[in-house]
Amino acid sequence: MQTPAPVDYVRATSVENAISLLEQHGEDARLLAGGHSLLPMMKLRLARPEILVDLQGLSELRGIKVDGGDLVIGAMTTHAEILDSPILSEHYAIFREAEKVIADPVVRNKGTMGGSMCQADPSEDLSAVGAALKGTVVIQGSGGKRTVEIRNFHEGPYETKVKDGEILTEVRFPIRPGAGSAYEKVERRVGDWPVCSAGAYVVVSGGTVTDCGIGLTAVGASHFCAPDAEAYLIGKPPTEANLAEAARLAAESCDPTSDQRGPADYKKHLAQELTLRALRRAAAASQGA
Amino acid sequence: MQVTITINGEPVTRDVEPRTLLVHFVRDDAGLRGTHWGCDTSNCGACTLWVDGSPVKSCTMLAAQADGHEVTTVEGLEQGGELDPVQKGFIECHGLQCGFCTPGMMMTGRWLLDNNPHPSDGEIREAISGQICRCTGYKNIVKAIQWAADNPATNEVNA
Numbered sequence: 001m002q003t004p005a006p007v008d009y010v011r012a013t014s015v016e017n018a019i020s021l022l023e024q025h026g027e028d029a030r031l032l033a034g035g036h037s038l039l040p041m042m043k044l045r046l047a048r049p050e051i052l053v054d055l056q057g058l059s060e061l062r063g064i065k066v067d068g069g070d071l072v073i074g075a076m077t078t079h080a081e082i083l084d085s086p087i088l089s090e091h092y093a094i095f096r097e098a099e100k101v102i103a104d105p106v107v108r109n110k111g112t113m114g115g116s117m118c119q120a121d122p123s124e125d126l127s128a129v130g131a132a133l134k135g136t137v138v139i140q141g142s143g144g145k146r147t148v149e150i151r152n153f154h155e156g157p158y159e160t161k162v163k164d165g166e167i168l169t170e171v172r173f174p175i176r177p178g179a180g181s182a183y184e185k186v187e188r189r190v191g192d193w194p195v196c197s198a199g200a201y202v203v204v205s206g207g208t209v210t211d212c213g214i215g216l217t218a219v220g221a222s223h224f225c226a227p228d229a230e231a232y233l234i235g236k237p238p239t240e241a242n243l244a245e246a247a248r249l250a251a252e253s254c255d256p257t258s259d260q261r262g263p264a265d266y267k268k269h270l271a272q273e274l275t276l277r278a279l280r281r282a283a284a285a286s287q288g289a
Numbered sequence: 290m291q292v293t294i295t296i297n298g299e300p301v302t303r304d305v306e307p308r309t310l311l312v313h314f315v316r317d318d319a320g321l322r323g324t325h326w327g328c329d330t331s332n333c334g335a336c337t338l339w340v341d342g343s344p345v346k347s348c349t350m351l352a353a354q355a356d357g358h359e360v361t362t363v364e365g366l367e368q369g370g371e372l373d374p375v376q377k378g379f380i381e382c383h384g385l386q387c388g389f390c391t392p393g394m395m396m397t398g399r400w401l402l403d404n405n406p407h408p409s410d411g412e413i414r415e416a417i418s419g420q421i422c423r424c425t426g427y428k429n430i431v432k433a434i435q436w437a438a439d440n441p442a443t444n445e446v447n448a
Contacts, residue, residue: 002329009290009307009353032354036331039349042308043329052307054354080343104419106397107331109343110350190418 004042008051012058015167019142021053023165029053031167033076033115036107061114061169064088070172075114083108092173093285094181094199098129101183104191114168117150122157123193123218129183131224132199132215135173141166151223176211179203180285184274188261194218195261196270198250202238202282209233209283214246219256219271226250229275238283247276292356296321297365307353311345312336314352315362323363323392327421334420337393338362344397346419363392366399374437375399384433386424393420398434407438 009032012018022029028050032038041047055061061076064085071091073082082088083099102125103111116126117137130137130150137148139162148161150171155161162168181201185194196219203211212233214226229250236242251272258264292309293302296319303318312326315338324347327335331349338347339361366373375398378384385391394417401408401416408416413431422430 003310003313004308004351006306007308009351032351035351035354036349039351040330052351056354104334105416106334106337106344106346106419107349110345 002043004039005045005048007042007049009054010051011054011056015058015060015140015169018053018055018058018167019140019165021051022167023142025051027164029164031055031118033112033118034078034110035115036103036111037115037119037121055167066175067172069175071175073113073171073173075112075117075168075170077113079103079108079111079113079116080105082113091175092133092179092181092201094129094132094183094201094282097183098125098185098197098199101125101185101187101194101197107191113171117153117171118160118162118168120154120158120160121193122220125183125185125194125197125217127154127224128197128199128215128217130171130173130215132213133173133181133201134213135171137168138170138172139166140169145169147172151225154223176201176203178205178286179211180282180287182278182281182285184277186270186274193261196256196267196274198271198274198278200275200278200282202233202279202286204238204283204286208235208237209242210235212279212282214250214275214279216250216254216271216275218261219254219267221250221254221271226253226275228253233279238279238287240280243279243283244276246279247272250275290353292352294319294352294355294358294360296360297362305352307351309352310348311338311340311350311352311355311360312347314355315347315360318352321362321364325389325392327389332421333390334393334397334417335390337396337420339396339400342400344400361396363395366395373399374440374442375402375434377440378433378436379430382429382433382436384425384429390420390422394422394430398430398437401434402438402441406441408434410435 030049032052032054061074088095135150183199185197199215229246233246254271256267301319325335327333331346336347
């Protein structure tokens with residue numbers, strides 16, 4: 001029987017209250033969002049907090065909205081809500097395509113945007129989506145709010161820029177008129193972590209790529225992105241040859257490890273092929289195909 | 290800590306350790322053994338029940354998180370002594386062999402039909418994709434849920 005070690009539990013009444021509870025308990029405290037990463041870690045004793053600060057009552061952290069030129073997803077928004085969001089689908093198909101293959105429908109009812117980002121699993125799909133779209137996270141502490149680019153958010157596996165006493169409150173993505181986007185994932189079985197996933201957005205204007213972003217997960221891409229491949233594509237027409245070369249560059253920037261999900265050379269092959277498929281569909285969508 | 294969870298319409302109040310998982314609260318504290326306790330890792334879905342009307346894997350939720358919320362278990366599917374059409378479908382279509390996954394499958398099946406009264410086979414398979422059955426090969430589970438979609442209020446079971 002797997003049960004977490006003894007722990008105290010308190011429900012935060014506001015973001016400020018959550019921050020003061022975190023400050024009071026230091027590294028012994030952990031924020032509890034949907035619990036679908038933290039509770040398994042606690043069962044395995046990979047995490048052993050003394051007190052859980054449950055954020056479920058903080059409705060200000062939940063929801064999806066447009067704010068100025070940004071799409072904003074509150075930290076407590078569930079995967080199911082992201083999957084079903086018409087606002088997100090209207091601007092970026094990548095959200096729906098990625099969420100359809102994140103875990104399973106029942107898990108998606110509990111797991112959250114903020115929880116997934118802060119768990120910072122090196123195979124997290126939303127990290128690839130966030131890196132592809134060049135999103136930002138808003139982190140709040142007693143000293144106020146700060147904004148961190150998702151491409152600068154991860155310190156390493158399971159480590160982020162969120163410090164003790166801080167809380168990730170929302171994730172923001174710039175709206176790009178005319179952008180097409182797509183997500184491709186290969187998994188061993190339905191609902192599993194990816195062997196490799198790749199996501200992309202492309203803006204094609206006047207026959208050339210004027211803007212693009214590529215995100216990859218589970219294959220050791222630094223900060224889940226492939227800037228060299230993006231730079232190659234900018235200013236070029238989205239021909240099959242150009243997309244293929246960008247995909248090759250993206251795979252070259254990956255450094256996967258062999259493990260039970262597959263050998264490194266297979267993962268590198270997937271990185272190239274899935275990037276190509278994502279770029280192809282994103283470019284076609286941008287051109288209204 | 291004291292926790293009050295309304296299970297199938299009845300408030301259940303118990304003193305529990307904060308680390309108590311919802312599946313154990315339901316089975317051991319509330320004494321409702323219809324919800325099964327399987328893999329403990331949110332993979333198998335045997336422990337699926339509803340919290341505030343949505344299916345959740347109750348091995349990966351603390352009872353404390355459900356404090357003040359509404360839980361519905363497989364015991365709550367029947368209404369006034371009448372089995373839910375999904376339950377009847379499992380009987381009609383031989384939707385189970387060992388029965389271990391069945392309560393979770395029925396909770397997800399009912400939820401699917403409440404949101405999508407006429408799902409395709411593919412939509413049913415997607416809805417139950419987080420739940421593992423080692424006996425049926427899923428075919429009869431899909432048929433059982435389709436039977437319930439086709440017979441939303443039937444009273445006839447030829448079991």
